[in-house]
Amino acid sequence: MLKLIERANNFKENIAIKSGGYSYTYQALLNRSESIAVELLAGKKDLEEERVTFLVDPSFKYTSIQWGIWRAGGIAxxxxxKHPLASIEYVLDDTKTSILIYGKEYKSLIAPLLNRKDIRFIKAESFENIFGILPDIEIERRAMIIYTSGTTGAPKGVVSTHKNIETQITGLTNFWEWTENDHILNVLPMHHVHGIINVLSCALWSGACCEFLIKFSPKDIFEIFKKQEINLFMAVPTIYFKLIAYWDNLSTLEQNKVSLALKNFRLMVSGSAALPLSVHEKWKRISHHVLLERYGMTEMGMAISNPYKGDRIPGSIGKPLKGITVRLVDENNKIVEPGEAGEIQVKGDNVFKEYWNKPEATKDTFTSNGWFKTGDIAVLDNGNYKILGRNSIDIIKSGGYKISALEIEEVLRLHQDIKDCAVIGLPDEEWGETIAASLVLKNANLSFDNLNYWLKGKLPGYKIPRKYIVQSDLPRNVMGKVTKNELKNLFNVDIL
Known part of the structure; x- marks a missing residue:
């Protein structure tokens, strides 16, 4: 039996999942996932890595289906x-899925697919309470395929084994000191490693409780917090930004109630995108907590983290987790000196097995001696890693300089009339790239000439944007990350 599922037997009476107003024990999760596994097998002894896709809201239902797929020997x-039908169909075809499990709320979305003969369709609500013999699953077997956002082409399926997943879970549960007394609120998308591994799987490994909130609502989140049952929270910077904005509009009495509840949390984490310093400072004022920033990717789970105990440096992602090796290298894969910028490369059992059916892409993302090339640029400063940006996205090469877009964004957010921003590099014949910024304004009368004058006191001249556009909001994917390639297209027609 897989260790994640085997450990559930130690916590049978504990509440594993809270969702939809109901509480479910680990025993209920074991029973339900066994029934699902038996029905998925349909008389077979083992699914033998058949791909089983599922379109289900975050819930006990989601969790038991995920476990059921694993227990039957399938790849979840x-x-x-939130994806349209075309994106769903792409995944079905790319994985050559044999089974699609869907919640009743998505029947109309997938209706055009239901006549396909190559896929067995199962309503998530239709599983019966049946039990039977399940296969013994080896830890080296493929367990899950998560699709990347596809910012540089068609999305790629990241294949993780059960060993990869177990390593990712234990690295975090040990470092962040999870226990069965923990209770976490999960508001993250459940097709992403952040929600699946960092929150749900870490909680279930530990015998803790994972509570789901299906639809994001700052009001509902704060109401749950005020019950003082939750003691962990993990989110992306966009969520913290929205929570801060909602808190700012509460009465002083309500603000104090929320802040009192937050003060009693033991850990709050931010990840999946760079955390603006302004958000970091405002959340500290509201919650009395210094957000823990960490670094990871779909391909490897988490690899680097600020300390659970000890000083957390704003803008830093900390040190490598135990059992994970990290290095910074230049364009020739030569290790750079401390203080010099280099690409983050990682080795460890946390690193994924392959991109699904893409051997060349898999080969290209590893060095000849097995280092995973993340494409992220960082610098090592006093033993801590600091992200400078994404290679070719957040690193702008202009006039011979390598410029961090994230650094410029951080400065722009300090301006009193700027609510949010994103900085990109645009192709330029003379400079290689020219710096451009999209702004979300608090004051629509902001003058770009005045802004540039203000920036001259904050940044060297070669780091000041040459082009601007103003938007009501920045384009983002479902994880809240700004889609900078989409921004580049906007500049082609809307340059100011």
Whole structure:
């Protein structure tokens, strides 16, 4: 039996999942996932890595289906509930899925697919309470395929084994000191490693409780917090930004109630995108907590983290987790000196097995001696890693300089009339790239000439944007990350 599922037997009476107003024990999760596994097998002894996709809201239902797929020997392929039919169909075809499990709320979305003969369709609500013999699953077997956002082409399926997943879970549960007394609120998408591994799987490994909130609502989140049952929270910077904005509009009495509840948390984490310093400072004022920043990717789970105990440096992602090796290298894969910028490369059992059916892409993302090339640029400063940006996205090469877009964004957010921003590099014949910024303004009368004058006191001249556009909001994917390639297209027609 897989260790994640085997450990559930130690916590049978504990509440594993809270969702939809109901509480479910680990025993209920074991029973339900066994029934699902038996029905998926349909008389077979083992699914033998058949791909099973599922389109289900975050819930006990989602969790038991995920476990059921694993217990039957299948590869779990979670689908994004916000994706259009074309994106769903792409995943079905790319994985050559044999089974699609869907919640009743998504029947109309997938209706055009239901006549396909190559896929067995199962309503998530239709599983019966049946029990039977399940296969013994080896830890080296493929367990899950999560699709990347596809910012540089068609999305790629990241294949993780059960060993990869177990390593990712134990690295975090040990470092962040999870226990069965923990209770976490999960508001993250469940087709992404952040929600699946960092929150749900870490909680279930530990015998803790994972509570789901299906639809994001700052009001509902704060109401749950005020019950003072939750003691962990993990989110992306966009969520913290929205929570801060909602808190700012509460009465002083309500603000104090929320802040009192937050003060009693033991850990709050931010990840999946760079945390603006302004958000970091405002959340500290509201919650009395210094957000823990960490670094990871779909391909490897988490690899680097600020300390659970000890000083956390804003803008830093900390040190490598135990059992994970990290290095910074230049364009020739030569290790750079401390203080010099280099690409983050990682080795460890946390690193994924392959991109699904893409051997060349898999080969290209590893060095000849097995280092995973993340494409992220960082610098090592006093033993801590600091992200400078994404290679070719956040690193702008202009006039011979390598410029961090994230650094410029951080400065722009300090301006009193700027609510949010994103900085990109645009192709330029003379400079290689020219710096451009998209702004979300608090004051629509902001003058770009005045802004540039203000920036001259904050940044050297070669780091000041040459082009601007103003938007009501920045384009983002479902994880809240700004889609900078989309921004580049906007500049082609809307340059100011």
């Amino acid at each position: 392929v979670p689908l994004c509930v």
